[in-house]
Amino acid sequence: MGYKPSDNKPKTKPKHRKGLWSPEEDQRLRNYVIKHGHGCWSSVPVKAGLQRNGKSCRLRWINYLRPGLKRGVFSSQEEETILSLHRMLGNKWSQIAQHLPGRTDNEIKNYWHSYLKKKLLKAEAQCSRPSADHINTDSANNIQALTYKSLENAGKSDQSVMQQGFGTPKPKLLFAEWLTLDHVHDGSFSNSSEPPVPAVIHRDLFDNYSCFDDGIMQDYLFNEGTGLALDGKYDANATTPSDADGSSSDMFGSLLKFEDQSPGSGSDQLIDFNSGHDICSQFNMNNDVMYI
């Protein structure tokens, strides 16, 4: 799918290869990043022996080669999350992707344009609105409020999210990299069946970020079956009420991590919130620590 590789057409000056990535290219890039990290992306293709530009390498890594990516159909829970986050954030695909472990912004964006947007428009059309034929791409966003309302009326939206106040600034979730190189086992990458990736949460954010006072993000983050409590302690008795289809635990993972900012706390401690065990030995975040 996608472009045909255009490397068969030699140009006057050396050109960066375009189009689909070959398995060999993937392997080169993968091996290089695993060994050395990406560092400066513009130097990656040179050092990795690829005839691509750094931008292309970066995109390929992020969208396809990066370990921990979840491929395949979006769950209903993920769909709900996208819908509600899109209402909050608009077309901030990268920010939306940060809430969907294993999903890339590109994937979410494509999913939105190919499916969810149409779904919204259909719901809007059902709500005795003028013909959706008049709605173009630019105007689509302008009717989001209405269409979401329509969707809600159609019984497809997450009511708990709809009830939330969306004007409140949200803490930025920076899931920098979902998996570390340590998720590469024997040269093969993990797949979606592997455990979710630990995220690092700056505890002071939870202490100081006013947004959490209103309970919106608390509800959002902590009612998703992660068994978290605000003080960072693992709540083994936490239930997972919203995990109706079993996917919310995929979304936020069971391996959230609080990064203890207190002096003398030493190295980051990774906590498996499902087991309460230190999983530091299993995950080495290196430079790709995830922050919230």
Added chain:
DNA sequence: AAAGACAGCAACCGCTCGCAC
């Protein structure tokens, strides 16, 4: 069976932002 329409998605392009100098 063939041709056209449509859908899905990987990848490109251009812009903005942050940082170093």
Added chain:
DNA sequence: CGTGCGAGCGGTTGCTGTCTT
């Protein structure tokens, strides 16, 4: 302050597979 560069993001393109006629 202005400039250059790299990284990241969002919009768009265009190829391929599938569906419809």
